[in-house]
Amino acid sequence: MSVLGFNRYGKAEVRVVHVSRGTGPDGGDQIKDWNVSSSLSGDLAATHLTGDNANVLATDTQKNTAYAFAKKLGGVEPEAFAIALAEHFVGTQEPITRARLSIEEYPWTSLPGGPHSFSRTGGVVRTTTVLHDEQLGTSVIGGLKELVVLNTTNSEFFGFPKDPYTTLSETKDRMLATQVSATWRFRGTEVEWADAYATATASLLDAFATTYSYSLQQTLYAMGERILADVPEICEVRLALPNKHHFLVDLEPFDLTNDNEVYYAADRPYGLIEGYVLADDAPDAGIAWT
Structure with missing residues (x-):
């Protein structure tokens, strides 16, 4: 006899690029370039055991939510974005009790020749992981x-x-x-x-x-x-x-x-x-x- 163990599912590596127009130090643009991955867990036994998807928020919906929140929240820091998205999934989907959001941020540097020009600096990648559990609260890495x-x-x-x-x-x-x-x-x-x-x-x-x-x-x-x-x-x-x-x-x-x-x-x-x-x-x- 088999028993279903811990499980989660989500949308991996959603590429989100947000431009904040005219908010830079000299009135130029600012860029947030992210790779966003979401993962949800909770009351999901039925989809594994019988194929009943009533509690499964589609991964495509998770992708679309990331894009919509990029518009709603603007050029926030990745930790703030991940917290908001994690709280949204747990707060709006009753079967979902935990959300894990991971973000990689790729750096861009503005060029002195114009307010709308940038170069990818490469090298270091900023990382963020947020776990929001309806019982245990929120942890930020x-x-x-x-x-x-x-x-x-x-x-x-x-x-x-x-x-x-x-x-x-x-x-x-x-x-x-x-x-x-x-x-x-x-x-x-x-x-x-x-x-x-x-x-x-x-x-x-x-x-x-x-x-x-x-x-x-x-x-x-x-x-x-x-x-x-x-x-x-x-x-x-x-x-x-x-x-x-x-x-x-x-x-x-x-x-x-x-x-x-x-x-x-x-x-x-x-x-x-x-x-x-x-x-x-x-x-x-x-x-x-x-």
């Missing part, structure tokens, strides 16, 4: 991904265990590079979202730049610790840091010395360092990461 950072020096790695399979040499001077994926949990929903994101990002970057690193694990903790110190609205930071290895090229066959100048970048295999950093008074995570 912010963050970023695809942020590539590098220190040309001020990094060491030594003192690690050696066994018969160890070939890695200890080093007191290495290049340290990683592609940061970071998520942070907010204590509540009364937050200046744009300021919190800007400060958290700046704090993360400053910690990476100013920490003399003896391991990427040490750098991870420094980054999370700095975010918690600088943004009190955040109570937990989760980081995933792949070690983007750079190895010195052997130039001796060409009668040349390599004084930490010429490297080759190896894309795989790579070390993957992951960890959570929590404030000592962080509330229980509840539904935040589900």
